[in-house]
Amino acid sequence: MGVYSIVNHIWRFAKSKSFAVVLIFGITAAIIVDAFLLARRWAPVQGIPAQTGTVYDLWWFQALVFLLLINSAVCISDSTFRRIKNRQNHVGLWGSTIFHLGLILIMIGTLLTGHFRIMSTVMLIHGEGKEIPYDAVTSDNEVTDREDDTIFFLLQEQKYELDDSGKVKDVQSQIALGQKGSIEATYNINEREQFSYRGLYMFPNAFGYAVALEVENSRGDKVAYVVIPMETKEYAEGVKSFSKRSVRVEKAPSYKFSFNLYPDIGITGNQTSIQPTINRSYILNNPGLFVVVEGINSFSKLLRINESVDLGEYRITFTEAKSWTELTVGYDPGANWVFGGIVIAIVGFSIFILINVQQKELREY
């Protein structure tokens, strides 16, 4: 058997519908088995569903997808060549070719996504710029040789929109992006509203407030300035709280602190017995920080701006409350391939359906 004959056999097999059937069957069977195993390992996380995968990450599964890609590519190349050669211009059959081209793009996209997709989060605190190497959000590599290629993030403003009952309706963040400290673009975006910058897909996924604390030693020297983001908890739609439990503060390690931040603290009772326990609004106006100090002598205190807790050797002052926005930053080089492929596949299959193709023609195709 000559080389030509062997190549011809391989070519015939690679472009055959039988091979496509075997591959689709293999892929479908693997996914069905995995779907039954899925129930055991499924653990979605609030808000963002977990991306699970057992069979999908296995080399043989990806090899099946790759072979299907090759099969489709060879099949449409061969049929296109033959149709041009034989001057067969049935529009419906061209629809099938376009559809398979779309599928090829989708498969390329999914393989790219599987290998190169990176999702990360960037916490932005109001007024504090962040310079992050571009490679750090587009690859798994911790070390980058392109340290000078960075993205500058800055949360310029955060606005809360409240409904008539005072619940949070929407939160808008003004985020500036650029390079090396200079701003190139500014985006006003609401929660989960996406935008793109330098091939990265971003959207704000969480909001809240952070507290700025100043630590002084017993001599009155300022030894640390820390900003601690509070965790935002949502008890019902639009009903939030901002707190952080069991935190150690830099330079004051002998204590643990728990914080509750009230963005706009109110006063109950009469003016003589002040019991400021009501949060009047989610908009930062008159913040109050309820601090629980855990240590040998545990105690709690409510701090207004510039008020302190005295711990003997340390003094901690609540200097400021700031807003924060957490951005989800996604890098997915396969997404555009997939979306492009979806559109092409839909167009192709629509042509295929609308232009009546008889089964006889399909078999010959």
Place this chain on the structure above:
Amino acid sequence: MVEAKVQVLLFWIAVGFCFIGTLFFLCGFIFKKNSFIKYGTLSSYFAALPMLVALILRWVETGHIPSIGAYEVFTIYAGGVLIFYLGVQVWKPNLRITGSIVLPIVMLLTGIGIMSSTELTELPKSYFTYWLGIHMLFATLSLGGILVAAGLSITYLLKKRQEEKGKVNSLLVRLPSLADMDFWGYRFSLFSFLMIGIMIGSGAIWGYKSWGRYWGWDPIETWSLISWLTYGLYLHLRITWVKGKLAAWLHIVVIALTVFSFFGAPYLYPTIHDRFVNTTNPY
């Protein structure tokens, strides 16, 4: 609350007409009379009217296309499938026999829907997008196509069996020829394949906009993909080896799998699509 009661009443009226229509279709098969089939189709028109009004009322009440919770999901599917069937039988009157499968299923879907909670729930922001409407529209169209195709495959098998015995009853003899039914079953399978594909594609775009990923291997996503791949496998087999009776049986298996991915899988797994059957799901 009053509105919900009105909706439920209208859905019950629709169920009543679906039941009457199903009886007519059944009588058509038993007494082998085509006039019963016509009355069955007429009943489906009467069922569609209150169904549509109820769905519009729900849409106005919630401010979004009915698609959250079993009540909305089952009724919108039922309404969509019924309208799809009416469209098909206007386009091809010969295919109105498929109502014998479509109508009882519409009745069942509506029944399950109205037995569920009609309570309104607040939705996460990610659900306030036109992609939800697109996703639901194509899900409904695919279900419509699947059920009409199921009707064709089952009728094909019945007629084929009688033809093999050499005695076709007077009702089935009036239906399109076996070759035509086979052809139309195939056309509807192509249609369903496209609709499932667009449903998955629109869901992928919605997922990308909402969660930053177009595919998350959510169980329902996975089952939709399985349905689509199985349809792809079936279509490849049809144009290569499988024909006639075997093709009809294979089509029924694929349809059963697809119907499971629509209505069975959400009850088996905790998933992001739980919102479609369980309004209290936090995800």
